[in-house]
Amino acid sequence: MWNRFLTMSCLGTLCLSPGATLLAADVPHATAVTAPISVAPYQPPADDSMPDDEFGKLVRLGKRIFTDTGKYAGKYVGNDLSCANCHLDAGRLANSAPLWAAWVKYPAWRGKNKMVNTMEQRIQGCFRYSMNGTPPPADSDELKAIMSYSFWLASGAPTNTDLPGRGYPALDKPAEPPDFERGRKVYTRNCALCHGADGQGTKAEGKIVFPPLWGNDSFNWGAGMHRINTAASFIRANMPLGKGGSLSLQDAWDVAYFMNSHERPQDPRFAGDVKATDKAFHQHQCRYGDKVGGKILGMK
Ligand code: HEC
Ligand code: HEC
Numbered sequence: 301m302w303n304r305f306l307t308m309s310c311l312g313t314l315c316l317s318p319g320a321t322l323l324a325a326d327v328p329h330a331t332a333v334t335a336p337i338s339v340a341p342y343q344p345p346a347d348d349s350m351p352d353d354e355f356g357k358l359v360r361l362g363k364r365i366f367t368d369t370g371k372y373a374g375k376y377v378g379n380d381l382s383c384a385n386c387h388l389d390a391g392r393l394a395n396s397a398p399l400w401a402a403w404v405k406y407p408a409w410r411g412k413n414k415m416v417n418t419m420e421q422r423i424q425g426c427f428r429y430s431m432n433g434t435p436p437p438a439d440s441d442e443l444k445a446i447m448s449y450s451f452w453l454a455s456g457a458p459t460n461t462d463l464p465g466r467g468y469p470a471l472d473k474p475a476e477p478p479d480f481e482r483g484r485k486v487y488t489r490n491c492a493l494c495h496g497a498d499g500q501g502t503k504a505e506g507k508i509v510f511p512p513l514w515g516n517d518s519f520n521w522g523a524g525m526h527r528i529n530t531a532a533s534f535i536r537a538n539m540p541l542g543k544g545g546s547l548s549l550q551d552a553w554d555v556a557y558f559m560n561s562h563e564r565p566q567d568p569r570f571a572g573d574v575k576a577t578d579k580a581f582h583q584h585q586c587r588y589g590d591k592v593g594g595k596i597l598g599m600k
Contacts, residue, residue: 341394341463341464341465342400342401342457342463342464342465344392344398344400344453344454344455344457345452345453345455345456347363350452355448355452358444358445358448358449359445359448359449359452361441361445361448361449362445362446362447362448362449362450362452363390363449365383365442365445365446365449366382366383366384366387366390366391366399366446366449367382367383367384367390368382369381369382369383369431370382372442373436373442375434376427376431376433376434376435376436376442377427377431377432377433378431378432378433378434378565379431379432379433379512379516379517379518379519379520379565380501380503380508380511380512380517380518381430381431381508381511381512381517381518381519382508382511383426383430383431383446385508385511386430386525386534387399388538391449391450391453392453393538394464394465395465395467395468395469395537395538395544396468396534396537396538397466397467397468398453398465398466399449399450399453399454400450400453400454400457400463401457401462401463401465401466401467402419402422402450402466403419403450403451403453403454403457404454404457404458404459404460404461404463405460405461405462405466406418406419406422407419408422410422410425412425413425418438419447419450420438420443420447423435423443423446423447423450424436424438424443426523428522428568429519429520429522429523429524429568430519430520430523430524430525431519432518432519432520432523432565432568468530468533468534468537468538469533469536469537470529470533471529471532471533471536471549471552471553472549474549474550474552474553474554475549475550476550478528478532478553478554478556478557479554479557480557480558480561480592482550482551482554482558483554483555483556483557483558483559483561484558486547486551486554486555486558487499487555487558487559490539490540490547490551490555491513491539491540491555494510494540494541495510495511495512495513496510496512498515499512499513499514499515499518499559499562500512500515500517501513501517513559513562514559514560514562514563514564515562515563515564516564516565518564518565519564519565520564520565520566520567520568521564521565521566521567521570521582521586521588521597521598522567522568522569522581525560526560526564526586526588527560527584527585527586528553528556528557528560528585528586528587529556529584529585531556531559531560532552532553532555532556532557533552535547535552535555535556535559536549536552557587560586560587561587561590561592561597562592562597563595563597563600566598567581567582567588567598569581570598574588574589574596574598574599575589577589577598578598
């Protein structure tokens with residue numbers, strides 16, 4: 301459902317401009333933040349410092365699962381994606397929801413499932429929705445390995461704090477409401493080269509080179525990325541690949557709107573009726589249940 305719109309994130313008189321990072325410790329002293337505060341992001345350890353023991357083995361397996369999920373955790377995956385397609389640089393890159401920043405924030409409350417989630421449960425969530433699959437059990441080798449890799453990436457990071465670079469940076473509202481036709485033009489100019497004119501990505505010798513953005517092999521209607529605001533922030537910070545930050549605010553919103561106006565796998569919480577599923581789970585910025593080209597999204 302396309303109904304709500306983000307404004308600048310404000311806390312009393314304190315507002316954040318895009319890209320600004322606010323540390324909890326700043327709040328009591330600051331009255332207004334006008335310029336982005338730049339803090340060097342936490343640096344995870346280098347891959348060659350992975351230990352040579354039982355723990356190191358699991359850390360290495362975790363990295364392999366994260367970067368080639370279909371190959372190393374195939375039975376839990378229902379699409380053509382790998383974790384690292386959305387959590388770039390194998391889960392290391394600031395502003396693409398890096399694993400080290402997540403690690404220090406769990407357990408945490410999630411409005412999505414209305415409970416305090418452990419890190420395992422958060423990872424299971426991405427298997428269910430972003431990977432359109434079946435969550436591996438908490439005591440499976442696959443989940444233990446991703447946990448070990450995340451824990452290792454966060455070695456030495458301060459705990460229970462919002463590290464700069466966590467998640468995707470929130471975006472200001474665009475001047476114009478996002479638009480499908482403008483989004484299509486942005487897509488053709490900036491994205492089609494890699495993701496394909498039809499959004500289906502590119503494979504070489506059966507391996508994904510550029511991941512699909514919609515359709516049966518993409519993330520499903522329950523995934524965070526199907527939200528226009530989440531996709532717009534990811535895209536603005538990270539796409540076109542290697543040229544993050546180059547799209548205008550308007551272009552990022554328009555192309556996110558266009559991308560998420562296409563069919564994708566059903567929301568796994570679907571209970572037989574698009575309207576009811578829309579009402580129960582899609583009261584946010586998305587196109588689930590909207591009519592596009594004569595068809596209701598979520599109905600296929
Ligand atoms: C130069 C090639 C290239 C261009 C151009 C490009 N991307 Fe990507 N994109 C990638 C690659 C590669 C990944 C996966 C990143 C990884 O695994 O490290 C990706 C990942 C993504 C993802 C997350 C994974 C998925 O498939 O859902 C989205 C969303 C996305 N791109 C959207 C866009 C949009 C929108 C544009 C245009 C503004 C764009 N990309 C331009 C190469 C590109
Ligand atoms: C289609 C894109 C996509 C794929 C693929 C994906 N995720 Fe995510 N992931 C997201 C989004 C979106 C968020 C929420 C980010 C935000 O809210 O800023 C997220 C959040 C997370 C978080 C919590 C981050 C935080 O700081 O709270 C973890 C942990 C995570 N994902 C792990 C995984 C794992 C493990 C896989 C592979 C099994 C995976 N993700 C695959 C898009 C994806």
